[in-house]
Amino acid sequence: VAPSSAADGPSRAPFTAEIAELIEPFAPPVVSFHFGLPAPALVQRVKGWGAKVLSSATTVEEARQLEARGVDVIIAQGLEAGGHRGMFLTEDLDTQLGTLALVPQIVAAVRVPVVAAGGIADAAGAAAARALGAVAVQVGTAYLLCPEATTRPLHRAALARAAERPTAVTNVFSGRPARGLVNRAIAELGPMSPLAPPFPLAADGVAPLRAAAERQGSDAFTSLWCGQNPSGCKAVPAAEITRAIAAGLV
Amino acid sequence: VAPSSAADGPSRAPFTAEIAELIEPFAPPVVSFHFGLPAPALVQRVKGWGAKVLSSATTVEEARQLEARGVDVIIAQGLEAGGHRGMFLTEDLDTQLGTLALVPQIVAAVRVPVVAAGGIADAAGAAAARALGAVAVQVGTAYLLCPEATTRPLHRAALARAAERPTAVTNVFSGRPARGLVNRAIAELGPMSPLAPPFPLAADGVAPLRAAAERQGSDAFTSLWCGQNPSGCKAVPAAEITRAIAAGLV
Numbered sequence: 001v002a003p004s005s006a007a008d009g010p011s012r013a014p015f016t017a018e019i020a021e022l023i024e025p026f027a028p029p030v031v032s033f034h035f036g037l038p039a040p041a042l043v044q045r046v047k048g049w050g051a052k053v054l055s056s057a058t059t060v061e062e063a064r065q066l067e068a069r070g071v072d073v074i075i076a077q078g079l080e081a082g083g084h085r086g087m088f089l090t091e092d093l094d095t096q097l098g099t100l101a102l103v104p105q106i107v108a109a110v111r112v113p114v115v116a117a118g119g120i121a122d123a124a125g126a127a128a129a130r131a132l133g134a135v136a137v138q139v140g141t142a143y144l145l146c147p148e149a150t151t152r153p154l155h156r157a158a159l160a161r162a163a164e165r166p167t168a169v170t171n172v173f174s175g176r177p178a179r180g181l182v183n184r185a186i187a188e189l190g191p192m193s194p195l196a197p198p199f200p201l202a203a204d205g206v207a208p209l210r211a212a213a214e215r216q217g218s219d220a221f222t223s224l225w226c227g228q229n230p231s232g233c234k235a236v237p238a239a240e241i242t243r244a245i246a247a248g249l250v
Numbered sequence: 251v252a253p254s255s256a257a258d259g260p261s262r263a264p265f266t267a268e269i270a271e272l273i274e275p276f277a278p279p280v281v282s283f284h285f286g287l288p289a290p291a292l293v294q295r296v297k298g299w300g301a302k303v304l305s306s307a308t309t310v311e312e313a314r315q316l317e318a319r320g321v322d323v324i325i326a327q328g329l330e331a332g333g334h335r336g337m338f339l340t341e342d343l344d345t346q347l348g349t350l351a352l353v354p355q356i357v358a359a360v361r362v363p364v365v366a367a368g369g370i371a372d373a374a375g376a377a378a379a380r381a382l383g384a385v386a387v388q389v390g391t392a393y394l395l396c397p398e399a400t401t402r403p404l405h406r407a408a409l410a411r412a413a414e415r416p417t418a419v420t421n422v423f424s425g426r427p428a429r430g431l432v433n434r435a436i437a438e439l440g441p442m443s444p445l446a447p448p449f450p451l452a453a454d455g456v457a458p459l460r461a462a463a464e465r466q467g468s469d470a471f472t473s474l475w476c477g478q479n480p481s482g483c484k485a486v487p488a489a490e491i492t493r494a495i496a497a498g499l500v
Contacts, residue, residue, distance in 0.1 A: 060413070079329075080351040094441050095416035095432065098330040098348030100378060101369035101478035108481065119351035128350060128378035131498075163310070166345035182345065191344050228351035231358065248381075 014038070020045055030054060035176075036062075036088030037069055044070075056086030056117070058096055063106040063114075065089065073113050075138055076106045080119030082141045082227030084178040085169065093169055093177055093192065100132065107133035121232025126248030136249065142232030142241050144225075149238075154219040158183075162230035173206055173223035175199035184220035185209075264288070270295055280304060285426075286312075286338030287319055294320075306336030306367070308346055313356040313364075315339065325388055326356045328368030332391045332477030334428040335419065343419055343427055343442065350382065357383035371482025376498030386499065392482030392491050394475075399488075404469040408433075412480035423456055423473035425449035434470035435459075 015038040023031075024045075031046050032054035046053055052072040057063035063074050077086050078099025085096065097105075099118040107114050116129035117138035129137045144151045144159050151159070158181050169177045170191040176199040177192065185206065189195075196202045210221040234241065265288040273281075274295075281296050282304035296303055302322040307313035313324050327336050328349025335346065347355075349368040357364050366379035367388040379387045394401045394409050401409070408431050419427045420441040426449040427442065435456065439445075446452045460471040484491065 059416075078348055078350065080348040092416075094418040097478045098328055098350060098369055100328065100349040100375065101330040104371070104374055105479060105481055119348055121354070124354055124381050124383065125350065127381040131374055131377040131381055133374065166309075166342075168344040228347045229355060231355055 015042060017042065017045075024049060027051070032075070034084065034086045036086070037066065037071070040069065054115070057106060058085055058087040058102070059090060060102075060105050060109045062087070062089050063110050067110045067112055071112065073115060074106060074110060075115045075117050076103045076134070078102045078116070078118030079169070079179075080228040081117050082167070082179045083225040084174070084176055087177070099129070103129060103132040103134050119227060119229045120245070121227075121229045123244055123246075123248030125229070125232075126245050128248075130249055137245065139232070139241075139245055141225075141227040141230050142234070142245070143238055145233045145235040146238040146241065147235070152222075154214060154217075154222055155224055156235075158219050158222075158224045159226060159230060159233050160235075162226055162233065167226050167228055171196045171202065173202060175202035178223070178225060179227060181224040181226045183222065183224060185222075265292060267292065274299060277301070282325070284334065284336045286336070287316065287321070290319065304365070307356060308335055308337040308352070309340060310352075310355050310359045312337070312339050313360050317360045317362055321362065323363050323365060324356060324360060325365045325367050326353045326384070327388075328352045328366070329419070329429075330369030330478040331367050332417070332429045333475040334424070334426055337427070349379070353379060353382040353384050369477060369479045370495070371477075371479045373495055373498030375479070375482075376495050378498075380499055387495065389482070389491075389495055391475075391477040391480055392484070392495070393488055395483045395485040396488040396491065397485070402472075404464060404467075404472055405474055406485075408469050408472075408474045409476060409480060409483050410485075412476055412483065417476050417478055421446040421452065423452060425452035428473070428475060429477060431474040431476045433472065433474060435472075 027049045028051055031051045034056050037043050037055055054073045054075055055066050055071050056075040056077045057066055058077050066074050079096040080099050103116045113135040115136045115138050116134035120137045120139050121142050126137045143149055165182050167179050168182050168186055168191040169179045170186045171177050172185050172190040172193055175196050197205050213221045277299045278301055281301045284306050287293050287305055304323045305316050305321045306325040306327045307316055308327050316324050329346040330349050353366045363385040365386045365388050366384035370387045370389050371392050376387045393399055415432050417429050418432050418436055418441040419429045420436045421427050422435050422440040422443055425446050447455050463471045
């Protein structure tokens, strides 16, 4: 129920009572939120299903608030992470922390289990996260070339050559900060633009340009979400990547 | 011979033939450069002493260039690191990498040993760095409260309460990007200001304001260098901190 989808940008729908109603019959065992939590009554409703509630924190302060509001597990999202940053108590990107600094400080500050996210691509990264006190890891970028992923062709092509260009956190594709491979849109309009319409409206703003460029086979205006460590991207079944990463957690 | 000193900001002197002449009689076994390397003839001269040459890289590209120019060891400086960023092939802070993402990608790209720097504060951090392929760690912030450190009183007081405010990378104190605790100077003039005089002249520009504020006991215009993980700062002898961190390397 994270409001963002890795391949195509953010969903338009925040988590409301109507959405809870739709999900309730499925009684998911885990519900993971991004951009903070919905209203306390909604969190309680989700917990009432027996679901474990997860949410992302990008600072120690956010982690403390999530714990106070009853989350079962905190995802410590370092700034290496691809896609949207889950930040919700601050809008200040200048003070966002790297995974290696963020995880141990959140582990020390809360009692709930902490999952590390951001920059983890393989067993070595998972082992590092464990050393820092994380109980598990959340990995995104490494799966984006898997046949199971809905990653679009231009995005796949960019990820397969990700080492050739850097990533940056940009708001030009959705209105909220998210990390992707630097292309013309980020270089010329951003990375952070005060002119970007508020989330999620920026996606509408850039859509015609993106569509026109994509018709010409260009990714210049496409959101190419990618973390800072794309070295784990492989066009192999997701289970294979999962087993390889999990080897670092034992 | 790094051109920056942790407590008081950058030295004015780049590494020149005159400086090499002064150092030569001491034949230091290790010479570590920051902000890239001096001219090839000077690097060869230092190597001629039998010294091992180290230098910092903040990107894979910088690491590759350092290796091509003959460094013996590369320090992978993640953006968590306090003080001056060693970046020398790029001025783009938006594409700087966290330690967890940077170290394994540099380890994979070069044949020389890699030292991890940035966000490492204790044995757990050292163990994480080892898991990522680093042979050693370089730690700065954790030592700043040691009796051996020349950290000034206002800086010490700020570090002792570092958890109360975030850090940011700023150019307002020296003209080059460096990470410190956010104070009034960073908040109101930066963090990155296009008006900052070029390195190292910004230090002169801010000096009168800093001196006036310090006379009033205020750190509002003082460079309070600090990495993103100040949890290791303790007012104990440096040897004690070293032994604690080294426990994570075995």
